Amino acid sequence: MLKVVGASWQKTRIGTYILIGAGLLVIAAFFVAEMDRPEYDGTYCATALWTEKVGFQIEYWKQQNDLVNIPKGAARICYKDSIYQNGWAQLEIETQRSYPDWVQAYGAGILEGSLTWNNIYNQWLNTIGSACDKDENAQNFCTWLRDTLSANYLATKKRALARADHDQYWHQIALYFYQLEGLETGYIRGATRARSDLEEEIPFVDFLLMNSAADIQDLKIYYENYVLKESSGSQSEKNFFLPSATMFTKIFQTEASSGWQLLFGHSSAGSYSSMLRIQKRYKFRYHFSPDQRSNSVPGVDISFTGYPGILGSTDDFYIVKGRQVQSIVAGVTMRNENLELWKNIDVADAIPLTARVMAANRIAQSRRSWAKAMSRHPFTGNKQWVSVDLNKLNGLDGSQHSVDEESVPEVSANGLVWIVEQLPGRLHVEDVSNNFLSGNTTWVANGVPYFDEILEASRVPAENFSMDLPEGDDLTTLESVDKYLRLNGFRGDLLGDESVPYGNIDIKLFAFNSEIGVSDYHAFAGPIFMRFHHNQDDALTSESHVVVDLTTELEVITDRRPVRNDMRAIAMRQGSGPFKWSTVAERIPGVEHEGHPDVWDFDHVSPKWAW
Structure with missing residues (x-):
């Protein structure tokens, strides 16, 4: 009898404990539900680890949210798709x-891909x-x-690896190809990890x-x-120039300040199908040679506007x-x-322009x-x-100079501004610093050569x-x-019967x-349109602005200024407003825009970097 009672009491005590535990869990769940859960903004991060024995992991x-404390490894990345x-x-x-x-280059490529x-x-x-x-x-x-x-890739990488020990330029060219190979590896890994069933594979x-x-x-x-002419015997010349981007450079002083200021503007021209845009920052701590005891390159930190892949x-x-x-550093076609x-150009011996520019950006201590x-x-x-x-x-002389037209500042700053112009097999480089500081302070580059030698050669x-x-x-x-x-600027999609999916696709201001x-x-993304800002100060530093239709003003502008011959019309004359795929798709059929927003009505973006 006592044994039975004792067993019942034991069961009762266990049941009580279970009820108390369940009650505590309910209370805990209530408090957890009331607690602030972390809110993420869509930034994803990863780290590439590497050892000689294991390789890459x-x-x-x-x-x-805490990007600063992401483990470093050989390389680390944070990425946000906010298109x-x-x-x-x-x-x-x-x-x-x-x-x-x-390892740095290949690991960076894997992470990005x-x-x-x-x-x-x-x-x-x-x-x-x-295409x-x-x-x-x-x-x-x-x-x-x-x-x-x-063929160019195989020959160029072989040449770069053979010369990398003794030539810092070729070392950087070799690293460009390592990063590109890593990008392909990472792309395959990312698609596989996401279990994506892509319709087509992208070959290397x-x-x-x-x-390219x-x-x-x-x-x-x-x-x-040259290639087709030899096979067809045709004598006609074919040129495929499309309207180029525009670049604005101005160095000046104001009466209110003794310091010098730079204003820089840049608009890219391209196909509307290419408008998947990325603001990128590569902080690569490369050396001047494969020897890790050599110095780090000067240009370790490069930010740029770019594209996936x-x-x-x-x-x-x-x-x-x-x-x-x-x-x-900026350029236009x-x-x-x-x-x-x-x-006399051997295209098999050419170095991809992107590889050349990135190499120059990294190894250059000066603009010279x-x-x-x-x-090269x-x-x-x-x-x-x-x-x-x-x-x-x-480092310019900070003394105040008059800004009236008759007074020319007596300032010399060799190395401040260099212009480089390239045609096939022809290149002219020159320090033009004093041109910018002696009255000719503004340069608008829009496809016309700056140097007489190049202008004459280009015809x-x-x-x-x-x-x-x-x-x-x-x-x-x-x-x-x-x-x-x-x-x-110009908007190819607004040219009526002559519509082409090509035009200015962004604006960068510095x-x-x-x-x-x-x-x-x-930076503003998408085909350009007129914005009118209402605020007290500079609109670009304010969140308050209103976009209005400026058709009348644009018609006046078009009547006053000659139209570019290669477009036959300034697209803006037909109105302003954001580009919208759903309203132009019928006028420019066959143009792919997978992953694009429908309406390109975006405000300016100023990236905030973590590292």
Whole structure:
């Protein structure tokens, strides 16, 4: 009897404990539900770990808010796909000096490919995939292009590895290819990890194609005029120049400040199918040679506007920082009517423009050495570049100068501004600092060569590219530069019966004040349209602005200014407003835009970097 009672009491006590425990869990659940849960903004991070025995291992950290404490490894990345929110994705990669350079490069490529694989696929589908299947001529060109780039890649990487120990330029070219190979590996890993059933695989040669976007137009001109001519016997010349981007550079003083200021504006021109955009920052701690005991390169920190799957800007806009380096590097396509310049060019020996620019950005201590690096292998890339040394601007004589037209500041700052202009096999580089500081302080680059030698060689009639500055040149704020670029831009989709899916697809604005040593940077994504700002101060530093229709003002502008001959019309004359795929798709059929927002009505973006 006692045993039975004792057993019952034991069961009762256990049941009581269970009830109490359940009650505590309910209470805990209530408190947990009331607690603030972490809110993530869609930033995903990962780390590439590497050892000689194991090789590469990738750790994915899912969504993160605490980016600073992401484990470093050989390389680490944080990526946010915010294209639908503001028109830009944002990607930041940092590598560590204690690892061999090829490990840094390959690891960075793996990380970028694995986190951005979906946008890489969409970018390839919208551009290379669709363009190469357009018709028989396109297929033939892409076949030749793939064969040419494959052979070029094998030969160039072999040459780069053989010379890397003794030539810092070639070492950087080799690292470019290591990063590209890692990108393909990461792309495959990312797609596999996501269990994605992609309709088509991207072959490695098409990664080469995407990263040769800046060269393809030149290669097509060469193909049509030299490769096909030999087989067809045709004597007609074919040039495929489309309206270029616009670049605005101004260095000046104001009466209110003794310091010098830089205003810089840049608009990219391209196909609307290419508008998957990324703000990238590569903080790569490479060395001057494969020997880890050699010094780190000056340009370790490079920010640029770019595209998925491409390891450089191709917009040609870079902000370069590092040990004793702070500079702006930017370029626009330059028109070339002299196709005879291609006669002596061996395209198999060409270095991809993106690889050349990134190598120059990294190894250049000064703007002179940047220009010198760019002078190597000037084959593809009809470009005019400007490179401004912000440290030199900081070091100018700070004394106040009169800003009236009759007073010329007596200032010399050799090395402040260099201009580099390239035609096939021709290149002119020059320090033009004093031109910018002696009254001619504003330069608008829009495809017309700056140097007489290059202008003569190009056979381009300069008068067809006039872009008059406002009377008195009152462009002294980022807002005024923004408006100027929009008024002088073009929208191919608004050309009525002549609609083409090609035009200005972004605006970048940069300012630097040497007196306080502060820079300001903003970027707008998508085909341009007129914005009218209502606020007390500079609209670009305020969240308050209103977009209104400026059709009447644009009609006045168009009547006053000659129309570009190569477009036949300024698209803006038919109105303003954001670009919308759903309203133009019927007018420009066959243009892929997978992964794009429908409406490109985005405000400016100023990236905030973690590292």
